[in-house]
Amino acid sequence: MEYLYYLYPIRTYLIVAGTLEKPNPMTADWVVPLSRKPPLLGVAIAHTRYTKKLIDEQKDFVVAVPTMELLKDVWIAGTVSGAKKDKKELMSVTFIESKSVKAPSIKECAANLECRVVQEVVTGDHTFFVGEIVNVSYGDAFPNKPDIANFRFILHVGGKDFTDTGNETIQP
Numbered sequence: 245m246e247y248l249y250y251l252y253p254i255r256t257y258l259i260v261a262g263t264l265e266k267p268n269p270m271t272a273d274w275v276v277p278l279s280r281k282p283p284l285l286g287v288a289i290a291h292t293r294y295t296k297k298l299i300d301e302q303k304d305f306v307v308a309v310p311t312m313e314l315l316k317d318v319w320i321a322g323t324v325s326g327a328k329k330d331k332k333e334l335m336s337v338t339f340i341e342s343k344s345v346k347a348p349s350i351k352e353c354a355a356n357l358e359c360r361v362v363q364e365v366v367t368g369d370h371t372f373f374v375g376e377i378v379n380v381s382y383g384d385a386f387p388n389k390p391d392i393a394n395f396r397f398i399l400h401v402g403g404k405d406f407t408d409t410g411n412e413t414i415q416p
């Protein structure tokens with residue numbers, strides 16, 4: 245049953261696994277906040293992904309927040325597997341050391357949430373990794389609230405179609 249059409253559009257992120265020397269970024273829509281104290285988030289990663297293997301080994305990852313300027317790179321990270329190619333060579337982003345995990349951050353992203361795996365749940369064809377956020381680095385798009393007037397966060401509509409978060413807020 246294809247229920248996903250009813251849930252989209254969903255925000256799009258980059259999950260970075262591996263090390264600064266051998267980073268592997270993967271595009272992911274299925275990212276969800278789970279707890280404030282402690283700060284936990286979950287990401288569902290298909291068993292077939294190279295990223296799953298890397299996170300299983302190293303038990304950490306970074307959720308990087310891309311904006312529309314990075315859409316071409318987001319598409320590469322979401323269509324090429326690190327098992328076959330070195331995505332670092334194909335993408336134009338800069339990997340930088342994270343503060344509290346081995347997985348690197350991405351300089352051009354609006355924020356990088358450094359996560360340590362605290363739980364893993366097998367959910368059908370995906371594994372849901374629960375990460376504790378041990379450090380966050382961010383640029384001008386935060387921290388008080390997301391600056392949607394100046395930063396175009398990526399929303400995935402479906403397939404190859406994306407849109408941005410717009411620059412208008414509406415109050416109830």
Ligand SMILES: Cc1cc2nc3c(=O)[nH]c(=O)nc-3n(C[C@H](O)[C@H](O)[C@H](O)COP(=O)(O)O)c2cc1C
Nearest residue numbers: 271272273274289290293294295322323324325326
């Ligand atoms: C916009 C977009 C969103 C995606 N979201 C997810 C996701 O949430 N979970 C997942 O397992 N794969 C997702 N994918 C697919 C992976 O990013 C893709 O299979 C990637 O090539 C895996 O790379 P890896 O083998 O190096 O880990 C998404 C792809 C795109 C283009």
